[in-house]
Amino acid sequence: MNWSSFFAADDDNLELEIGKNNAIRTGEAAARSDNQNPAGFESPDRDDDFDLNTGYFTAFSAEDLKVKVFGFDDGERVATKFLVLDVEQEFVTFGRKFDDIDEVKITARSDDGNTFFGIDDLFIDF
DSSP, X not given: OEEXXXXXXXXXXXXXXXXXXXXXXXTTEEEEEOSOSSEEEEOSSTTSOBEEEEEEEEEXXXXXXXXXXXXXXXXXXXXXXXXXXXXXXXXXXXXXXXXXXXXXXXXXXXXXXXXXXXXXXXXXXX
């Protein structure tokens, strides 16, 4: 997978930079957005589709962080999921529209401009 506007952050890094590590569900690290829109990931080969199944999403500090997750196949948007996140982890199921896609883009918006969010335990089938 090719990731854009995300990086891996361990529990110490999250605690130091954000003051909490609420995005980590299991293990010692999670994917963290870098406050750029859109963030996302894609298959390195458009012929290698994947299914985006589930994941845990968390806003780092914003309440009511509005997040849109878009699924694309061969450049065409085929799926959309709307989330409203807070600092508690939310388990998200994506459904059949997110099957057989090759790219995911994620946008986030908040009233205070803080659009940092975390993802952990993302379940993707290839």
